[in-house]
Amino acid sequence: MFLFNELSEIQRKTIVDLRQAYEAFHATRRNADRHYAGSMRWREKNGSEYLFRRIGKGERSLGRRDEHTDEVYAAFMAGRQRVKQRLSSLTASLDTHAALAKAAGLGRVPRIVARLLRKLDDANVLGHIRIVGTNSLFAYEALAGVTIAGDALATADVDLLLDARRRLRIMVPDEDERTVAGLVRRVDASFEIMDRTPYRMANDDGFMIDLIRPEPKPAWRKEPDAILKPGDLDPAPIEGLQWLVNVPSVETLVIDVNGYPAPIVVPEPRMWMAHKLWLSKRPMRDPVKARRDVGQAYLLRDLLVAELPQYPLDDGFFDALPRPLREVAGSLRPRETVEEDDSDDLPQPRW
Incomplete structure (x- = not known):
């Protein structure tokens, strides 16, 4: 049985707060990229001013300067400024929550x-x-x-x-x-x-x-x-x-x-688990990697059983596996636990 460390209540709350800060930042960033990416500027051409939108290395004209293009330019600049201010605030919030997550020992990924x-x-x-x-x-x-x-x-x-x-x-x-x-x-x-x-x-x-x-x-x-x-x-x-x-x-x-x-x-984790065990048995698999594959397959099996009941390791799952996986995955079925009888009752004749 592999060891899984349960998160404390403080760690769980830190994760919730961090996710909320990230989701708000991410949504605002996506909105900025979708509507306010690049820049706008006026440029004189053939004696008239034209509004140009530049994104990356590409630039295109939005038309000659008139009441409509003035409104487009004003709306773009005002909207971009609002988004920059919001992103500044959300970035500071995300930085704070990230520091708390690091201090709480939640940092895992390289x-x-x-x-x-x-x-x-x-x-x-x-x-x-x-x-x-x-x-x-x-x-x-x-x-x-x-x-x-x-x-x-x-x-x-x-x-x-x-x-x-x-x-x-x-x-x-x-x-x-x-x-x-x-x-x-x-x-x-x-x-x-x-x-x-x-x-x-x-x-x-x-x-x-x-x-x-x-x-x-x-x-x-x-x-x-x-x-x-x-x-x-x-x-x-x-x-x-x-x-x-x-x-x-x-x-x-x-x-x-x-x-x-x-x-x-x-x-999906159950298929990853079954594939890992199948991979460990491939003839050309490096022995060191194969042993690691086996360990990771059983590690995930234990994690699924203990913490992820939404992914049941039942007959329906194993029976639906492709045949090459089904042939090796039998050992991944959870062992049935038999409760020990700790009562003091002993057999007695029917007096």
Whole structure:
């Protein structure tokens, strides 16, 4: 049985307050990006003034100066000022709650992973890209409202699972961020794509990011819609990942080592658990990784049983698993507990 540390009431309240501060900040930031991104300015052209809107490196005319464009400009500048003031207040509030969360010992996720999660969310691709591997456990413990003891969450990489059923389109103003590699470099400019493993990036500290996708069926079939832009990461096709793509995703907030929240999207935990155990038994799996896979599978099993009853490990779940997973998942069924009879009653004849 693995050890899960229950959160104190103070820690739970700190998390609630932090989430509320983040949600208010996030909603306001999204509103600002949607309506007040870029800038507006007047520019003389052919003897007349025109209103121009600039977003990123692109600029377009909104028309000649008249009563309507004057109103558009005034509304944009006033609205942008209101949003900046609100964001200033919400940022201060978020900083305060993050400091409290850090002091309360709630910081869990490596800072670089949290920054990557926030960048993917800003680009509206978190969800199309799911987090798999060890870092998923941060999401599952957050769902359960506990922390996992020991070093089961220690890792120096992160796996990004791309849903290859539809093309990934990154629609952001900055052209340099319209690739996965570009988004990663905004997190840390030292990240570079590895020559012999074009699905992997590594930074100066040796932290690695892998972009992976399900292996097509049949394996030799090319999937043109899964190909990203030239110069981007080339996602590695891996057997078995279709099970983690096809199940519903789970979204929650995790907290980084500095106390700041980050959104995360992971596969449904029961399928992650079954896939981990299946992965441990693959013939080419590194023995060290295989033992870690087994430990993480049973760790999540215990967490589901103890803290996440909304994900029942019942016959319905196990019977519905794909056959390769069903063949190895039997040991993950919870053991039935038999209550000991501690009464003093002894058998007696029928006098």
